[in-house]
Amino acid sequence: MNNNDTINHQLHHRTIRAFKPQKLSAEQLHTLYAVASLTPTSMFMQQVSILHITDPDKQAAIREICNQPYVGANGDLLIFLVDLYRNQQIRQQKGKDDGRLHTTDIFLQGVEDAMMAVQNVIVAAESMGLGTVPLGSINNDPQKLIDVLDLPKMTFPVLGLQIGIPDQEPQLKPRLPLNLIAFEDTYPRDLQLTALKDYDQVVTTYYDLRDANQRIDSFTDQIAGPKLDIHSTKRDQIIHVLHNQGFCTDD
Amino acid sequence: MNNNDTINHQLHHRTIRAFKPQKLSAEQLHTLYAVASLTPTSMFMQQVSILHITDPDKQAAIREICNQPYVGANGDLLIFLVDLYRNQQIRQQKGKDDGRLHTTDIFLQGVEDAMMAVQNVIVAAESMGLGTVPLGSINNDPQKLIDVLDLPKMTFPVLGLQIGIPDQEPQLKPRLPLNLIAFEDTYPRDLQLTALKDYDQVVTTYYDLRDANQRIDSFTDQIAGPKLDIHSTKRDQIIHVLHNQGFCTDD
Numbered sequence: 001m002n003n004n005d006t007i008n009h010q011l012h013h014r015t016i017r018a019f020k021p022q023k024l025s026a027e028q029l030h031t032l033y034a035v036a037s038l039t040p041t042s043m044f045m046q047q048v049s050i051l052h053i054t055d056p057d058k059q060a061a062i063r064e065i066c067n068q069p070y071v072g073a074n075g076d077l078l079i080f081l082v083d084l085y086r087n088q089q090i091r092q093q094k095g096k097d098d099g100r101l102h103t104t105d106i107f108l109q110g111v112e113d114a115m116m117a118v119q120n121v122i123v124a125a126e127s128m129g130l131g132t133v134p135l136g137s138i139n140n141d142p143q144k145l146i147d148v149l150d151l152p153k154m155t156f157p158v159l160g161l162q163i164g165i166p167d168q169e170p171q172l173k174p175r176l177p178l179n180l181i182a183f184e185d186t187y188p189r190d191l192q193l194t195a196l197k198d199y200d201q202v203v204t205t206y207y208d209l210r211d212a213n214q215r216i217d218s219f220t221d222q223i224a225g226p227k228l229d230i231h232s233t234k235r236d237q238i239i240h241v242l243h244n245q246g247f248c249t250d251d
Numbered sequence: 252m253n254n255n256d257t258i259n260h261q262l263h264h265r266t267i268r269a270f271k272p273q274k275l276s277a278e279q280l281h282t283l284y285a286v287a288s289l290t291p292t293s294m295f296m297q298q299v300s301i302l303h304i305t306d307p308d309k310q311a312a313i314r315e316i317c318n319q320p321y322v323g324a325n326g327d328l329l330i331f332l333v334d335l336y337r338n339q340q341i342r343q344q345k346g347k348d349d350g351r352l353h354t355t356d357i358f359l360q361g362v363e364d365a366m367m368a369v370q371n372v373i374v375a376a377e378s379m380g381l382g383t384v385p386l387g388s389i390n391n392d393p394q395k396l397i398d399v400l401d402l403p404k405m406t407f408p409v410l411g412l413q414i415g416i417p418d419q420e421p422q423l424k425p426r427l428p429l430n431l432i433a434f435e436d437t438y439p440r441d442l443q444l445t446a447l448k449d450y451d452q453v454v455t456t457y458y459d460l461r462d463a464n465q466r467i468d469s470f471t472d473q474i475a476g477p478k479l480d481i482h483s484t485k486r487d488q489i490i491h492v493l494h495n496q497g498f499c500t501d502d
Contacts, residue, residue: 001278001282002278002282003282004256005378006375006378007282007286009257010371011286028253031258033432033433034252034429035258036432036433037427038262038263038426040385042387043387045474045478049432049433052436081438083432085438090475091479094471096475099480104487104493108362109387112366115363116366116367116370118367118370122291122367123261123374127257127258128258134291136293136360150438152438152440158363159363173295178288181284181287181299182287183302184302184305185309186302187300187403191337191340191341193344219297223296224341227351228357229347230348230351236356238355238359239502251491251502
């Protein structure tokens with residue numbers, strides 16, 4: 001294994017859900033924004049923006065959507081937007097129509113920009129001794145979040161990120177063995193549950209021995225369980241909210 | 252600005268399109284896969300896989316789709332897959348139906364997993380002295396790529412990445428000023444072209460003075476230009492290919 005400070009941090013990534021009360025400094029925020037802006041961007045379209053949520057009412061509303069007590073609490077809350085509004089404005093003010101902005105192609109490129117910026121910010125934050133928790137939970141009620149943030153059409157809040165000074169030291173969560181996720185030339189269609197048996201045992205041991213929220217669980221039990229079972233959720237509104245925001249209307 | 256080795260690399264990110272002939276070592280590849288596997292993953296579903304393309308015929312076919320001579324040439328070519336097939340197999344072999352796997356919600360979480368893994372790999376590669384070029388161009392003909400790679404349904408190749416030892420030192424490409432991409436609490440709807448005038452000048456100077464492919468261009472001219480103008484392209488097939496692969500069938 002190659003190693004250096006950067007990779008060492010990446011190989012020890014843990015999600016942090018308990019932060020000390022301190023907020024990020026203006027310098028820290030500026031650094032994270034600069035890193036976000038230097039992230040690769042599809043076709044140089046720069047289709048990502050970041051909202052820093054400091055208003056207590058908005059923090060509370062987002063916390064309620066996420067249903068996670070650490071959201072908008074200690075540390076700082078960022079919301080990453082797929083942002084095609086900026087480019088739409090540029091085109092309109094230059095006398096052009098919206099062109100390809102409403103296609104799934106361009107939306108997907110915006111998601112790519114936004115998600116790469118998120119990960120770049122996570123790496124930078126961890127290199128500074130900060131911890132983060134990505135908040136996919138902002139999409140528990142996508143239309144409500146758009147209303148809370150008063151977002152224009154052609155923007156979509158794809159992921160939140162709570163960042164702060166860690167106030168916990170969770171264990172490393174074991175991931176799938178590399179031979180099950182990285183392949184040479186050909187994708188193997190013959191996955192067998194037996195190939196996951198050892199990994200399931202590692203995950204079960206992790207849940208059994210970790211400091212908090214111990215339980216009996218395994219990876220394959222989780223995948224076969226409630227989180228992927230059919231159930232009624234406002235997350236099913238995502239495709240309709242995307243259409244309403246002006247995205248992916250070419251289907 | 253905070254700084255350390257990691258952030259210093261991130262703030263000097265350049266896309267590399269010319270590589271020396273050497274391939275990555277097995278150790279380097281292993282390190283990059285390990286970093287990918289430790290990337291945050293939505294709801295611990297681990298919905299990403301990586302294909303390392305070493306077959307010359309496949310390299311040539313992908314190069315033709317991308318229409319970029321450096322694809323599958325010097326260095327190494329990785330294809331990042333949104334992979335819900337693995338979890339579908341786990342559920343089926345445990346006697347469960349596909350549950351929520353075909354929803355836009357779960358597909359979007361897979362895209363998030365894959366894109367965060369890509370960026371984590373880019374950061375790790377650059378920290379090792381390697382260079383990369385993300386290949387959104389693999390989606391120039393999404394169905395053909397799926398056929399070339401012989402991918403099963405419930406997988407989607409979202410981004411390629413050519414990685415190698417840099418054989419060029421391009422200038423830093425200037426990005427939008429931070430006050431146009433990062434906001435406090437409220438998204439500003441009142442963007443005016445005048446706010447982009449200075450940045451356009453910086454971009455024009457960049458294109459004028461860079462070592463290769465000099466031209467007269469600006470950011471707003473690009474956004475108002477051909478890349479976002481309506482035109483016929485197989486990239487418009489993405490939404491249909493996604494449906495055909497079994498994704499986002501809830502719309």
